[in-house]
Amino acid sequence: MTEKYKKQDLSRVSCLSVAPMMDWTDRHCRFLHRMLSRETLLYTEMVTAPALVRGGAVHLLDFSPEEHPVALQLGGSDPEELAEAARLGQAAGYDEINLNVGCPSDRVQSGTFGAVLMKQPGLVADCVAAMREAVSVEVTVKCRIGVDDQDPETVLPDFLDRIRGAGVGRVTIHARKAWLQGLSPKENRDIPPLDYGLVLRMKQAFPDLHLSINGGIASLPQAVELLEAGMDGVMVGRAAYHAPTDILAAADRVIYGHDAPVTDPVAVARGMLPYIERHLAQGGKLAQVSRHMLGLFAGRPGARHWRRVLSEGAHRPGAGPELVEAALSDLAQAA
Missing domain, CATH: 3.20.20.70 (Aldolase class I)
Incomplete structure (x- = not known):
């Protein structure tokens, strides 16, 4: 512990x-x-x-x-x-x-x-x-x-x-x-x-x-x-x-009374990239991680496109962090 x-x-x-x-x-x-x-x-x-x-x-x-x-x-x-x-x-x-x-x-x-x-x-x-x-x-x-x-x-x-x-x-x-x-x-x-x-x-x-x-x-x-x-x-x-x-x-x-600002989901998505790279290096697949990220922008402009890019592309052979980067770029344009 x-x-x-x-x-x-x-x-x-x-x-x-x-x-x-x-x-x-x-x-x-x-x-x-x-x-x-x-x-x-x-x-x-x-x-x-x-x-x-x-x-x-x-x-x-x-x-x-x-x-x-x-x-x-x-x-x-x-x-x-x-x-x-x-x-x-x-x-x-x-x-x-x-x-x-x-x-x-x-x-x-x-x-x-x-x-x-x-x-x-x-x-x-x-x-x-x-x-x-x-x-x-x-x-x-x-x-x-x-x-x-x-x-x-x-x-x-x-x-x-x-x-x-x-x-x-x-x-x-x-x-x-x-x-x-x-x-x-x-x-x-x-x-x-x-x-x-x-x-x-x-x-x-x-x-x-x-x-x-x-x-x-x-x-x-x-x-x-x-x-x-x-x-x-x-x-x-x-x-x-x-x-x-x-x-x-x-x-x-x-809930906990911290002074820290509300967490930015874009920063979270970018922060997941090194984790994704480590997972892929260990033989994992992008979809195993990205499927949990689909709702990260729920209710925000571009959320539907974000989900579509990740859900359609993550299962393709060789899919990696660049797919998440592309989805983030599209999200920024939608916003």
């Missing part, structure tokens, strides 16, 4: 975080987001404990030092296996280890982890207790308000009480139920109604817990409203991916 991000620092930076999102928040995405905000807490895609412990896929833990503060999200339901995966995460240098108790996908359910674990709070408590015993970095949980026909008013406080008893001090709550039967993972992100009021009441009921709220948060002003309403933190998902500048460029000023 870096000296900079101890428990009290993570509590501070987690005022705003970017949600773990499968196929989206990989190391290239996180590097881009870190260029927009120095402080916002970033999360990996979910990495399954079996993949690390049984499959030996430790390459999934690779990240750049510039990404700090950065948390590893694990999926699993076996306490010993999760403890070993947490050890691997700590050894790799992550600042926090997070347990996924929120993902509703069929693949996750079949592995008995993710949102289905809301039905087994005792097992979740055993898992986080084993993880905390194994590592010195902070262990946290991301959960839903309930699943299927559960009554969130009853289930959620019991769940929080159980994991608090196991030593968890920081929890992110996705303010929707997950329906494990009948809704796809995509539908589970939109169809179950949001219940911000319940999550706010949980903060009142558990004042000693650091609680972040997640789900449907679409703007930085909305994040500020939820913080002012009493939440300790706000986690933003798809909005931070599709319009990263809108969410993150002013975050260091608005």
Whole structure:
């Protein structure tokens, strides 16, 4: 763990975080987001404990030092296996280890982890207790308000009480139920109604817990409203991916009180060029990085052309930083 991000620092930076999102928040995405905000807490895609412990896929833990503060999200339901995966995460240098108790996908359910674990709070408590015993970095949980026909008013406080008893001090709550039967993972992100009021009441009921709220948060002003309403933190998902500048460029000023100017997305795009060059030199492809940059100018003049140039050209053989330069040049003309 870096000296900079101890428990009290993570509590501070987690005022705003970017949600773990499968196929989206990989190391290239996180590097881009870190260029927009120095402080916002970033999360990996979910990495399954079996993949690390049984499959030996430790390459999934690779990240750049510039990404700090950065948390590893694990999926699993076996306490010993999760403890070993947490050890691997700590050894790799992550600042926090997070347990996924929120993902509703069929693949996750079949592995008995993710949102289905809301039905087994005792097992979740055993898992986080084993993880905390194994590592010195902070262990946290991301959960839903309930699943299927559960009554969130009853289930959620019991769940929080159980994991608090196991030593968890920081929890992110996705303010929707997950329906494990009948809704796809995509539908589970939109169809179950949001219940911000319940999550706010949980903060009142558990004042000693650091609680972040997640789900449907679409703007930085909305994040500020939820913080002012009493939440300790706000986690933003798809909005931070599709319009990263809108969410993150002013975050260091608005959320963390820095005097630094709002980050310029053009400067960020140019700042990605050395990173892209290193990635290509290691055998990578431009599209692996540039796909995360498509929304950098969302809502700004020339944004559609920027997306088209990158999306159409990045997959071509030999595509490199000059494509990004060309897209920036076109963007300047459009502005």
